[in-house]
Amino acid sequence: MASCSFTILAILIIVTRAVIGEDECSEAATVCEFYLELDHRPTMMKGDDLVYANNGHIYKYDVINTSTASPIDLSEVITADGWENPRLVTVFNGTMPGPPIIVYEGQTVVVHVKNSLKSEATTLHWHGLHQRGRPWMDGVPFVTQCPILPGQTFTYEFLAEPTGTFWYHSHMGGQRTMGAFGALIIRNRMKENAAQEHVMTIQDWNHDWDSELAYMKIQHGMYEGRKKVQPSMSVDGALLSIFKFQSGLINGRGRYHDPVSGKSNGAPLEVFEVEHGKAYMFRVIGVGTVYPFRISVDGHTLTIVASDGYEIESEVVESFIINPGERFDFIIYANSAISNYWIRGLSLEATSNHSAEAILRYNGAPNEEPTTSKRSCTQNNNCVVVNCPYSYYPLQDYTKCKSLDKLKAATYKYPAPDIEPGKFKEFFLNFGFPGTNSTPPSVNGHIFENPPVSAMTQPKEFHSSCDKAECGEDKLCTCSHVISIDDGDTVQLILSNMGNGRGYSHPVHLHGHAFHLIKMGYGQYNETTAKITGDNLDINCRGNPDRSMTFCNNATWANTSWLGGNVPGVELERPLRKDTIIVPTGGYVVIRLKADNPGLWNFHCHIEFHNHGGMQLLVNESFSIIPKPPPDFPTCWNFPSIYHAKRETNHNVFHENGNRYMILTWIFAAAFSGLLVYTLYAIHPHHGQMDEDKMPLLQEK
Ligand SMILES: [Cu+2]
Numbered sequence: 001m002a003s004c005s006f007t008i009l010a011i012l013i014i015v016t017r018a019v020i021g022e023d024e025c026s027e028a029a030t031v032c033e034f035y036l037e038l039d040h041r042p043t044m045m046k047g048d049d050l051v052y053a054n055n056g057h058i059y060k061y062d063v064i065n066t067s068t069a070s071p072i073d074l075s076e077v078i079t080a081d082g083w084e085n086p087r088l089v090t091v092f093n094g095t096m097p098g099p100p101i102i103v104y105e106g107q108t109v110v111v112h113v114k115n116s117l118k119s120e121a122t123t124l125h126w127h128g129l130h131q132r133g134r135p136w137m138d139g140v141p142f143v144t145q146c147p148i149l150p151g152q153t154f155t156y157e158f159l160a161e162p163t164g165t166f167w168y169h170s171h172m173g174g175q176r177t178m179g180a181f182g183a184l185i186i187r188n189r190m191k192e193n194a195a196q197e198h199v200m201t202i203q204d205w206n207h208d209w210d211s212e213l214a215y216m217k218i219q220h221g222m223y224e225g226r227k228k229v230q231p232s233m234s235v236d237g238a239l240l241s242i243f244k245f246q247s248g249l250i251n252g253r254g255r256y257h258d259p260v261s262g263k264s265n266g267a268p269l270e271v272f273e274v275e276h277g278k279a280y281m282f283r284v285i286g287v288g289t290v291y292p293f294r295i296s297v298d299g300h301t302l303t304i305v306a307s308d309g310y311e312i313e314s315e316v317v318e319s320f321i322i323n324p325g326e327r328f329d330f331i332i333y334a335n336s337a338i339s340n341y342w343i344r345g346l347s348l349e350a351t352s353n354h355s356a357e358a359i360l361r362y363n364g365a366p367n368e369e370p371t372t373s374k375r376s377c378t379q380n381n382n383c384v385v386v387n388c389p390y391s392y393y394p395l396q397d398y399t400k401c402k403s404l405d406k407l408k409a410a411t412y413k414y415p416a417p418d419i420e421p422g423k424f425k426e427f428f429l430n431f432g433f434p435g436t437n438s439t440p441p442s443v444n445g446h447i448f449e450n451p452p453v454s455a456m457t458q459p460k461e462f463h464s465s466c467d468k469a470e471c472g473e474d475k476l477c478t479c480s481h482v483i484s485i486d487d488g489d490t491v492q493l494i495l496s497n498m499g500n501g502r503g504y505s506h507p508v509h510l511h512g513h514a515f516h517l518i519k520m521g522y523g524q525y526n527e528t529t530a531k532i533t534g535d536n537l538d539i540n541c542r543g544n545p546d547r548s549m550t551f552c553n554n555a556t557w558a559n560t561s562w563l564g565g566n567v568p569g570v571e572l573e574r575p576l577r578k579d580t581i582i583v584p585t586g587g588y589v590v591i592r593l594k595a596d597n598p599g600l601w602n603f604h605c606h607i608e609f610h611n612h613g614g615m616q617l618l619v620n621e622s623f624s625i626i627p628k629p630p631p632d633f634p635t636c637w638n639f640p641s642i643y644h645a646k647r648e649t650n651h652n653v654f655h656e657n658g659n660r661y662m663i664l665t666w667i668f669a670a671a672f673s674g675l676l677v678y679t680l681y682a683i684h685p686h687h688g689q690m691d692e693d694k695m696p697l698l699q700e701k
Pocket residue numbers: 504505506507605606607610611615
């Protein structure tokens with residue numbers, strides 16, 4: 001009942017706010033309020049009726065002749081790729097994607113999240129937002145908050161900044177893979193909308209994707225017909241995944257193509273309408289689990305104008321590649337003949353032609369499917385692709401890659417931060433799967449372990465434990481990996497993907513910042529076949545001198561004169577600003593940021609299973625001045641808690657006599673003392689700041 005009234009309230013609120021667009025906050029409002037309820041749904045069901053796909057429509061399960069029956073309205077049906085066997089999804093407000101949140105810069109956004117799942121906790125991350133001054137609103141479980149338990153609500157409140165294309169998604173387990181995401185658009189009040197807009201989420205889809213089972217399969221291997229499935233590969237020979245790309249979805253809709261006949265099941269697709277002679281901006285959001293997409297529109301060139309919320313000097317291309325977590329805004333000019341055109345999101349798998357499809361329909365064009373073809377790339381007219389995770393396409397493809405460090409920001413407003421003596425920090429972080437017997441995902445050989453408390457808001461109870469002997473050069477260890485930076489530091493991070501753990505390219509996402517992308521270095525390739533032949537030798541992995549053996553846990557510049565910020569060939573004047581960047585197989589990326597946003601920021605691969613497995617770390621930024629959360633902010637801990645036990649009593653909770661009375665006494669004493677400590681904590685004279693002296697456990701490692 002509570003859930004029902006919550007939903008009704010949610011709908012009412014969203015409708016009252018729908019002044020301009022359906023989910024758009026009024027430009028005049030100072031506060032925009034939204035309600036999101038997370039719950040499970042089955043795909044391909046309308047209420048209690050199973051539906052099936054045919055010729056771009058869906059029909060009730062018992063319809064025999066589709067030529068005489070009326071198709072079913074698509075509202076309230078999560079079609080995904082039209083696969084008839086309903087798949088479980090985890091979605092906000094019953095839709096996939098969840099409702100878009102569209103607001104204006106500077107507005108206060110209030111989102112009430114209710115967890116109506118029965119068995120899973122959740123949190124919600126606002127991907128790309130910096131949460132300046134409110135780092136506890138970042139939505140990372142056990143980092144910035146305790147998970148929201150089934151039945152609980154949690155209200156997020158944050159400032160809408162900067163402007164651009166962002167998204168929200170669950171940061172708990174594999175819920176994003178299961179459908180728990182939506183667009184978050186922050187509009188610029190000052191800027192007139194030169195182009196009308198379309199929002200486009202793109203994702204990979206698999207029929208047997210239950211995220212937990214998927215993770216188990218990734219960990220333990222996958223079998224088909226008693227044969228071990230080998231990972232798919234991209235043209236450079238880098239691995240993509242053992243997990244099958246069965247369909248691609250755009251705005252939650254796609255089509256399953258039978259792998260043998262190639263015939264599609266005719267599921268309904270997303271249609272983007274345009275008027276001839278006008279310009280349209282597409283805000284594309286990579287919400288997928290594993291696979292990148294190469295996006296193009298038949299009969300049109302794409303003008304790329306922004307990525308991850310920051311404007312780029314416009315670049316006209318045939319296509320661009322988007323990875324999970326990234327966003328690209330492109331403009332198309334609707335100047336072609338009035339007709340229907342395919343929008344394509346090609347998988348990068350070298351041995352298949354899987355894709356996500358949608359329709360670009362000019363007003364006045366027939367309500368039919370496009371018959372257009374992808375532009376052919378020729379010797380005299382090469383195709384240009386932006387953001388390849390490799391340097392080359394095979395020679396005969398007549399396709400050229402343009403890396404993001406070769407593009408420029410649209411403005412001189414955001415030069416890379418300068419290096420000031422004594423305020424410069426440089427970290428080498430290798431993302432990969434190093435190992436000998438087992439090869440788990442890690443960063444510098446550190447397999448990330450979630451803290452048992454909300455580390456940022458309960459720092460006294462958190463210890464990173466990365467100081468143990470198992471951590472080190474050519475070693476693997478499991479711990480909560482933290483690097484520390486101080487207020488005002490210029491921080492240079494060299495993200496590499498090489499050595500023994502090379503093989504997959506990683507889209508790495510940093511919370512709390514839009515970093516400056518100043519250089520990318522790719523591996524070595526055979527330029528004819530496009531196959532990777534070795535690591536980029538700008539980086540010295542150290543450790544085992546054999547490049548195929550070193551874990552690359554302790555990397556540095558091969559040329560030591562590059563240390564201290566002296567890397568040649570960097571773009572400092574107009575670097576792109578991003579929050580998600582692909583670290584190519586065998587290559588590296590150099591990013592800079594200014595430590596101006598105190599918080600504890602998650603930094604992780606955005607491929608769901610790599611992240612799960614431990615390819616993440618935390619950036620402990622300006623710990624002593626991290627703002628304090630509201631006094632009633634939820635806490636969580638292990639029971640029995642060593643920290644609480646130490647503070648409150650010398651008695652072991654499980655006393656040797658096993659005396660029930662003693663245990664009860666301890667619990668009451670702990671609860672009372674906890675309350676007392678909590679109250680004292682809340683009225684601490686340094687309220688508003690963390691007290692560094694008393695937070696010894698969150699330290700640089
Ligand atoms: Cu990864």
